[in-house]
Amino acid sequence: MLNEFYEFTPEDRKGCIRLEANVKYGTLSMLNNESPLLKSDVIIKKARGKNWYDVIQFDDSSFFVVSESVKELVESKNITGLQLAKVNIVDAPVNYYLPIITSIAGPILNLDALNAYETENIEFDRRTYDGSNIFSLENTLLFVCDEKVKNILEKQEITNLKFRNL
Numbered sequence: 001m002l003n004e005f006y007e008f009t010p011e012d013r014k015g016c017i018r019l020e021a022n023v024k025y026g027t028l029s030m031l032n033n034e035s036p037l038l039k040s041d042v043i044i045k046k047a048r049g050k051n052w053y054d055v056i057q058f059d060d061s062s063f064f065v066v067s068e069s070v071k072e073l074v075e076s077k078n079i080t081g082l083q084l085a086k087v088n089i090v091d092a093p094v095n096y097y098l099p100i101i102t103s104i105a106g107p108i109l110n111l112d113a114l115n116a117y118e119t120e121n122i123e124f125d126r127r128t129y130d131g132s133n134i135f136s137l138e139n140t141l142l143f144v145c146d147e148k149v150k151n152i153l154e155k156q157e158i159t160n161l162k163f164r165n166l
Helices: 068-076 111-115 147-155
Strands: 005-010 018-021 044-048 055-058 064-067 082-087 096-101 134-137 144-146 161-165
Touching: 005 055, 005 147, 064 068, 068 082, 068 096, 068 147, 096 134, 144 147, 147 161
Parallel strands: 018 055
Antiparallel strands: 005 144, 005 161, 018 044, 055 064, 064 096, 082 096, 134 144
């Protein structure tokens, strides 16, 4: 039986905080340990919104940070496929971390059908999947997780996060 996989993204709830940084960073490729967002002199602050959730998106990209609660879950449940790098956010009530994906699968097999809006379901070469709980798909900015991660995050009621079945 094949594993179920889910894309996960910030939910963008009403009033949620959106972040901005005082540095330019690439928004068309996955973040890595060399990202300008991880430099010590970077100032990340609230761009708009008032509600601090477990998952908070940047205002100008699809990138997001996760709270200390999410970090603790990732560590305690031995979730694989990502690193969490601490970032300093002005006036944040808790510590936040930038997820850096370390596992890539793919490519997307039905890209033409997706681009033509013939389907919403993403198909990828599952032989390239290394078994990580969280991963991205080749040449995309998608965050993908397995059922284990989805169930853990939903059970712990992590806020401002949505899942979509691939």
